[in-house]
Structure formats: structure tokens, C-alpha cells
Amino acid sequence: MTVTTETPSRASSRIDAVANEYYDQLLRLHPEFATMLGLEGRESEYADYSPAGRAADAEAARQALDALEGLEPVDAVDAVTLDALRERLGLELEIHATGITELNNLASPAQSIRSIFDLMPTETVEQWQHVSTRLANLPEALGGYTTSLRTSRDAGQVPARRQVETVIGQCREYAAEDGYFEQLAQNASPAEGTLPAELQVDLTTNARIAAEAYGTFADVLETDLLPHAPDRDAVGREYYQLMSRYFLGATVDLEETYAWGIAELTRIIRQQQEVAQAVRPGASVAEAKEILNSDPERTLHGTDALRTWMQDLSDTALKALQDVHFDIPAPMDRIECMIAPTQEGGVYYTGPSDDFSRPGRMWWSVPAGEEDFTTWAETTTVYHEGVPGHHLQIATQTRLKDTLNNWRRNVSFTSGHAEGWALYAEQLMLELGFLSDPGDHLGMLDMQRMRAARVVFDLGVHLELDLPADWDAELMGAGAPGQTWDPELGYAFLSQHLDISPGQLNFEFIRYLGWPGQAPSYKIGQRLWEEIRAERQRREGEDFDLKAFHTEALAVGSVGLDTLRNALLG
Incomplete structure (x- = not known):
């Protein structure tokens, strides 16, 4: 039975x-x-x-920071x-000052200008009109991005060349005759019937x-x-440290984190070897997977x-928890x-609309040709x-x-907080007995292994670090003590530790190279979440209540992990 509780006011x-004005x-x-939040009013428009447009974003951040000067908090919320606004907006301005325009294979305007259509409602004729008009406005958005x-x-x-070629x-x-946009127009079907003929013509044209x-944008990328x-993929220490802070909302010692990543990866592999014995005594990890x-x-x-299984498992977990x-x-x-609707690889979540009329959604982007799932x-x-x-x-x-x-609920987001929580959630499900099946447990460890390997790869390749003198090539696979990381070594290393399809591996490899600091934020974020919980448990002893801790922690919202630590530990 669902219990509806009132939120405190x-x-x-x-x-x-100040936060709401920003x-x-x-x-x-x-x-x-606004489309992401399910708000009405500007459904057919794009940002500049x-x-x-980028300067306007920076100016908005500056104005908000100026407006905070001299203000004192009235309560813990x-x-x-205040802490979160100063941290997030300050970093936004630091990143803006670099002059870098993002272009990568997953999280840049090259993809988001298209992917917004995935979130647009299409139940009514009016909503399809919004889709059609936004399609007509898309060239201007791409033009601004090109500039x-x-x-x-x-x-x-x-x-880097690799990112440009991939995009x-x-x-x-996207531009192909049978590509995304043509399919969007062909499959238009409002719940209330068929589209008016005139709108169908406009939709097809737009x-x-x-x-x-x-297609023009691809030509520009190729020529300009x-x-x-x-050719160099590594972004270097200065920019990497900036992006690490952005994705974590915390400053970490990069060398210490690199060494921890290697130790964590070693620990997980050893644990996988133990769980493989529960699948079949004497089996190696590879044999257990077979x-x-x-x-x-x-x-x-x-x-x-796949979709039915995802839904059933999600519903079962929700009811049990x-x-x-x-x-x-x-x-x-x-x-x-x-x-x-894409075939780019990866699984992701999109949040509910502000009024929950559009629920939170889990999306699985299945690469072309993949039909079987374990x-x-x-x-x-x-x-x-x-x-x-x-x-x-x-x-x-x-x-x-x-x-x-509104800013805390809908804007404040830190990858290390969000992805760290999600990895913490995986470990928690093991702790609560939901992954007691040896196969499911091995699968969880495989995902944790991937995230630990990404810490090692990302820091090693982007900072061009050396493999440590005690590098265990038998356990870790690619590399030799003292060797310097480069993308080729990194790819071989990922091949050893990411048990995914070739298409997914190529996608992930390019993603890490083009989005520095983001992939490690999952595992580092989990580490920081677990440290915060452990400290609260140490302080409270027998009075520690895990459910109450989760309720309090989630109510803080997705803030930087230093801000979360301050909120929960003082």
C-alpha cells in the first residue's frame, strides 16, 4: 500500500x-x-x-553570486x-573562463539539441505542433553552437580529433534519409487520432x-x-583538476585517488574470484561468466x-523497499x-516532470544488432x-x-553525488540481500570493477601518469611497471576489465577520453558517500538508524560532496 506523506514546509x-531568481x-x-521539467510555455524554442548565449549564462551566475553577498542563512536548509550556490556557480565561471566549447560523443550540445525531442510530450496534436516548430528552429541552435x-x-x-570524428x-x-528525424516524422501518432494533413506535411518538412x-553541421566539423x-586525447592536469572538482563538488588528491583506484580494483577482482566459486567450485571468473x-x-x-524485465524488476524492488x-x-x-530511440549504447535515467505527470524514466540505448541480454x-x-x-x-x-x-530541486546537480549514490545503492542492495544470487552478485562486482577501472584509466591517461612499480600485470592485464599511460594502453586495459560488447566498449572508451573527470566521479563519489555514512555511524553508535540517514541525506538534494559532508557531519 502506498503511503502519502506531507513534506515539511x-x-x-x-x-x-536569490536561488529562485537564478x-x-x-x-x-x-x-x-523547461521541457525537461515538463513546464509549458516555450516548448518549441532553443537556447542560444x-x-x-554562453556569456549570458556566465553573467547570470555572476549576478546571483553578487546578490548573495552579505546574506546570512536563517536555518540549516x-x-x-548558500554553500551549494557559491560552489556550483563559482565553478561555472571558472569553466567559462577556459574558453572551451564542449564537443564529445555523449554530453555536448551536438547530442542534446537532438535528444530534447525524446522528452517532449506527443499525446496531442498541439504537442506535435510544438515538435514540428522546434524542428524548424533546430538549424539556428546548431548554427549558434557552430559559432x-x-x-x-x-x-x-x-x-581532440577522436571526438570530432565520432561526432x-x-x-x-542523424541526417540520414532513414535516420532519427525521418523516423520521428513517420511515426507521429497522437493519442487522440491522426495528425491533420497540413501538420503532417509541416512535420515531415521540418x-x-x-x-x-x-548534415551541414557534420560538414562544418569536417572542414572547419x-x-x-x-591527436592528443589527454587534457592535462590543470583542466582535469578543474573538471574533477566540477563533477565531484569536492577537491581530491589526484595521485592518492589514482593509487586508491588501483587498490580498489585489486580488491574487487579478488572478491569476484571468491564469488565465482559459488557459481561453480573451481571456476575462474571467466568460466563463471560463461x-x-x-x-x-x-x-x-x-x-x-528487456523492457518488460526492467519494469518488473524495478516495480518489485520499489515495493520491497x-x-x-x-x-x-x-x-x-x-x-x-x-x-x-537511439542506438548509441548506455543506460540512463531522466527525472520526472515538476508535477510528476511525466514519471521518472530509465532508458536503455541498445546498439544496433544487439538482441540478447543477460x-x-x-x-x-x-x-x-x-x-x-x-x-x-x-x-x-x-x-x-x-x-x-526551485534551484535546489531542479538545477543543483553533481555527478559525484548522483552517481556516487547510485553505486552506493548497488552496494546497499547487496547488503540488504537483493543480490544474494551468486550470478547477480558477480554482475554487481563486474559493474563495480568497471567503475574502479575507470578511475585508474581516466587519471592515468589524462594526467599521463606512470604505472606503479608494483603493478600486477597478471591481475590487471595490460601494462608494465613504470610504463606511461596512453590511449592505446588504456583501451587494452579497459578491454580487460569492462565485460561489455565491442560496440559498448568503443563508446565508453571515447566517452572517457572526451569527458575528463566524469567517469571516475561514480566510484570516487561512492567512496565519499560511504565515508560520510561511516562517520555518522561512528558518531551515533547504537542510535544510528540507516533508514533515517537515507531520508535525511536524500532530502539534502544533489549538492557537491563537500557541501553534503558539511550538511550531514557539520
């Missing part, structure tokens, strides 16, 4: 007013953000991706808001315009950017079966599992993306309208 403060300014500057890339190029800031390929797929814009793109992969009861065929290990009141007690390897992924992972985290802060200001 508090009076809005002057600091809340939130409103972001909505004005970024109509796609030109240098002028206010203290967190920013050229401006960065002229200042000597060009993405060119993605854009050509879809073609959008596709052609991506690629000749200037460096046994699990050959088990028909652990195999799904086709994306329909609800009111026992977590507070999960309505409307948080609903998650929707989807097969993504449940033992992916059970932990469902917990990571859904419950108790990202869904509880993001839906909680969306729901706390009477406690948190």
Missing part, C-alpha cells in the same frame, strides 16, 4: 529568493530546461548556443543553499530541415574543426523482453522503463538507475517543493 528566505533566469535562457566551436578554435581550444559520424546518422542541418583538432551466459533462464531475447528501508511516498512510487549482468544496473538509485534520489528532491527552493 518552511518560510522562503532571502537566499531562497532558476527563473535559467528557464528564460534555456527553454529545453552562440558565444553571446539555507546554509546548504561557439569556431570561436574556441580561433582561441586555440579544439576538441561527425553521429551527426551523419524533420527534413533538421536532418539537413545536422577537424584539420585543427589535436556458465551464467549459457543459462537460458538468465537470458532475454529482444528489446521487448517502500516503507521498510526507504520512504517512498506517492507520486515517487512510479518509474517507467523505456527502450531509447539478466545476471544487468540486475545491478536496474537498481543503479531506478530504485534505490537515481530514481529515489532525483524524485525526492523534485518532490520537496515546500522545503527546497
Whole structure:
């Protein structure tokens, strides 16, 4: 039975007013953000991706920081808001000052300008009109982004060749005659019937315009950017430290973290070897995986079966955890599992609309040609993306309208907090007995192994560090003591530790190279989350209540991990 609980309310403060004004300014500057939140009013518009638009973003951050000067928090919630705003907005300005325009294979405007259509409602004729008009406006958005890339190029800031070539390929797929946009127009079907003939013509025309814009953008990347793109993938220490701070909301010692990553990876591999014995005595990790992969009861065929399994597992976990290990009141007690309309690889979560009319969703982007899926390897992924992972985290802060200001609920986001929680959630599900099956346990360890390997890879390659003198090549695979990391060594290393398809491996490899500091934030974030919990448990002793800790921690929202530590430990 779902129990609906009232959220505590508090009076809005002057600091809340500054946060809310900044939130409103972001909505004005970024109509796609409103779409993500399910807000009506500017459904067909795009942000300004030109240098002028980026300058406007920076100015909004400066104004908010100036408005905070001299303000004192009135309560603990206010203290967190002040700390979080200063940390996040200050970093935004530091990143803006680098003059770098992001271009990578996953998290840059090259993808988000297209992917916003995945979140647009399409139930009514009016909503399809919004889709059509936004398609017509897409070329201007790409044009502004092109200007920013050229401006960065002229200042000597060009993405690595590998990223440019990959995005060119993605854009050509978007622009293909049977690509994303053509399929979008062909499959238009509002719930209330068919589209009016005139709107269908407009939609088809504007879809073609959008596709052609991506084709033009690919041409520009090839002629204007690629000749200037460096072959070197490593971003270097200064920029890496900045991005590490951005993704963690905390400053960590990079060399100590690199050494910890190696030790953590070693620990996980040893634990996998132990669990393999529970699959079959005497089995190696590889042999245990072969046994699990050959088990028909652990195999799904086709994306329909995958989606159904995801949904059933998510619903089962939610019901089991609800009111026992977590507070999960309505409307948080609903998650929707989807097969993504793209084939780029990866699994991700999108939060609910502000009023929960669009639920939180887990999306699986299945690479072309992949038809079989193993449940033992992916059970932990469902917990990571859904419950108790990202869904509880993001839906909680969306729901706390009477406690948190709009910026805290809808804007404040730190990868180390969010992804660290999701990895913590995987470990928690083992702790609570949901991964007691040896296969599911091995799958969880495989995911943890991947995240630990990414710490080693990301720091090693981007900082061009040396492998330590005690590097265990027999256990770790690629590399030799004293050897310096480079992408080729890194790829061989990832091949040893990421048990994923070749298509997924290539995608992940390029992702890490183009998004420095993000991939390690998962495992480092988990480390910091576990340290905070351990310290609270140490302080409270027998009075420590895990459910109460989770409720308090999630209610803080997705802030930087230093801010979270201050909020929970003082």
C-alpha cells in the first residue's frame, strides 16, 4: 500500500529568493530546461548556443553570486543553499573562463539539441505542433553552437580529433534519409487520432530541415574543426583538476585517488574470484561468466523482453523497499522503463516532470544488432538507475517543493553525488540481500570493477601518469611497471576489465577520453558517500538508524560532496 506523506514546509528566505531568481533566469535562457521539467510555455524554442548565449549564462551566475553577498542563512536548509550556490556557480565561471566549447560523443550540445525531442510530450496534436516548430528552429541552435566551436578554435581550444570524428559520424546518422528525424516524422501518432494533413506535411518538412542541418553541421566539423583538432586525447592536469572538482563538488588528491583506484580494483577482482566459486567450485571468473551466459533462464531475447524485465524488476524492488528501508511516498512510487530511440549504447535515467505527470524514466540505448541480454549482468544496473538509485534520489528532491527552493530541486546537480549514490545503492542492495544470487552478485562486482577501472584509466591517461612499480600485470592485464599511460594502453586495459560488447566498449572508451573527470566521479563519489555514512555511524553508535540517514541525506538534494559532508557531519 502506498503511503502519502506531507513534506515539511518552511518560510522562503532571502537566499531562497536569490536561488529562485537564478532558476527563473535559467528557464528564460534555456527553454529545453523547461521541457525537461515538463513546464509549458516555450516548448518549441532553443537556447542560444552562440558565444553571446554562453556569456549570458556566465553573467547570470555572476549576478546571483553578487546578490548573495552579505546574506546570512536563517536555518540549516539555507546554509546548504548558500554553500551549494557559491560552489556550483563559482565553478561555472571558472569553466567559462577556459574558453572551451564542449564537443564529445555523449554530453555536448551536438547530442542534446537532438535528444530534447525524446522528452517532449506527443499525446496531442498541439504537442506535435510544438515538435514540428522546434524542428524548424533546430538549424539556428546548431548554427549558434557552430559559432561557439569556431570561436574556441580561433582561441586555440579544439576538441581532440577522436571526438570530432565520432561526432561527425553521429551527426551523419542523424541526417540520414532513414535516420532519427525521418523516423520521428513517420511515426507521429497522437493519442487522440491522426495528425491533420497540413501538420503532417509541416512535420515531415521540418524533420527534413533538421536532418539537413545536422548534415551541414557534420560538414562544418569536417572542414572547419577537424584539420585543427589535436591527436592528443589527454587534457592535462590543470583542466582535469578543474573538471574533477566540477563533477565531484569536492577537491581530491589526484595521485592518492589514482593509487586508491588501483587498490580498489585489486580488491574487487579478488572478491569476484571468491564469488565465482559459488557459481561453480573451481571456476575462474571467466568460466563463471560463461556458465551464467549459457543459462537460458538468465537470458532475454529482444528489446521487448528487456523492457518488460526492467519494469518488473524495478516495480518489485520499489515495493520491497517502500516503507521498510526507504520512504517512498506517492507520486515517487512510479518509474517507467523505456527502450531509447537511439542506438548509441548506455543506460540512463531522466527525472520526472515538476508535477510528476511525466514519471521518472530509465532508458536503455541498445546498439544496433544487439538482441540478447543477460539478466545476471544487468540486475545491478536496474537498481543503479531506478530504485534505490537515481530514481529515489532525483524524485525526492523534485518532490520537496515546500522545503527546497526551485534551484535546489531542479538545477543543483553533481555527478559525484548522483552517481556516487547510485553505486552506493548497488552496494546497499547487496547488503540488504537483493543480490544474494551468486550470478547477480558477480554482475554487481563486474559493474563495480568497471567503475574502479575507470578511475585508474581516466587519471592515468589524462594526467599521463606512470604505472606503479608494483603493478600486477597478471591481475590487471595490460601494462608494465613504470610504463606511461596512453590511449592505446588504456583501451587494452579497459578491454580487460569492462565485460561489455565491442560496440559498448568503443563508446565508453571515447566517452572517457572526451569527458575528463566524469567517469571516475561514480566510484570516487561512492567512496565519499560511504565515508560520510561511516562517520555518522561512528558518531551515533547504537542510535544510528540507516533508514533515517537515507531520508535525511536524500532530502539534502544533489549538492557537491563537500557541501553534503558539511550538511550531514557539520
